[in-house]
Amino acid sequence: MVEAQQLRERGWRLVVVYCRISFDVHRRDAHGVEDQTRHCNRIAAENKMIVIHRFIDNGMSASKAGVVRPDFEAMLAALDKGATSTGYPIDGVVCVADDRLYRDEHTYQRFSRSFKAFPGRSYADELGPHDLYNEGSAQRGLMGAAAAQAESKKQQQRAKLNHRARAERGEPVSSRRPFGWNSDKYTLHPGESEVVRQGVQGLLAGKTLTAVTHEFTASGFTSTLGNPWQSQTVKWVLRNPRICGYRRLGGELVVGADGKPVVGQWEAIVSPDDWLAVAELLDKKRHPGGWDRSGTRSSPNSGYLLTGLVRCGGLTPEGRICGVQMHGAPAGNSYVYRCRTVTNGGCGRVSSQGPAVDDLITERALGLLTLRSPAPWPDEHRLETVRQRTSMLQEQWYAEEIDDTDYFSQLRCEEAQLKSLVKERKSWAWKQSSAGPPEMWSGMTLGERREALIRLIEVVAVLPGKKGSRTFDPARIVIVPRQNEASVA
């Protein structure tokens, strides 16, 4: 009591909370009291208020005639008297929404009269503080045409609150199945969760995002929406705190009263430490231009021509196609493309002479260029970025991290951009059609050539050679051209 008085002198308001739980089996209101209390505490804290008493009516309607709400009546009595039964002065009332208090004019008038029995009281709900002394009931949207609108707005607010409340209780919020879990959203999907776990460990062990994305693809699982994996979506899955049991809402981790992240009731795939390390790693790699094919941004004119394109066609000890990106490495006075070591996710068994592979691929690529596109469009990456963003958006919406309004308005933007880029690309291709590709090639830098190849070729697979053979066998090199290239010409 003394403490409350001291706080009151420092400008805090002593308020009572009113909670009403409607009896409605369809809305699964079992957690209603707990939720409403929590929200009220939040509202109070935001408005420099201290809750001194809670009035709670369970299974009561606010408008049905003949229904007596004992705590509502008790609150009116306390407001009239000016103090709670324990003697605290009442400076105001907090509830989640005013329809908890009243839904008809008569009840509103009763509440209003008791509330105004003392001057200077405060009222606040989820929509903020309201001055009930200067606000007529008509303005509060209780009657007339405004009522319907106000009601639907309140319902949206409540849906949002319910979302947060569930997150704070550690319940899964998304109504759709997240990748890695079964449709109950609590238990782990054995196959998918293993892919996620290995993705985290792979990144922590130094694998590129592209390599990990490839593993996601190789697992045979798609995203829960059925989309093929892209580095953006894989990154988003692995950056999601859900995998360690945490939850992000509105860009922030959901924390409990103790300031620590709320631990969800679903099974976690990795430890919080591992998740944090991976999230930091992925944030570090983020840059404004988006990801390139290899998941890293190297200087365009250094390195090897086929970096990011050559993949290993060898077999792992388990008999799978290895498939990891091979990297260029100096060998003698030349260079080779080599599979990664087993600890880095490769089979460590396949390598091929660099210059010979480069020449072969260049020759084939020039053939493709002659056949198809007059010259590569320099803005292809912009198109790819928009495509990736669009599918990311879809995934986020699916996981209910963004709402419908945001989703559809952003989607419209992306689609408009996509359309204009495709148009740009077409007109560019027309303009270039007079320049012969081989002539252009000789004037291009290594980086430009690499970009041109990436646009033409999906992947170059290097099959294992005969043991001990030193001669270059072109049959070991398999080129998969890009399918969409045809649409450029």
Ligand SMILES: [Zn+2]
């Ligand atoms: Zn390999």
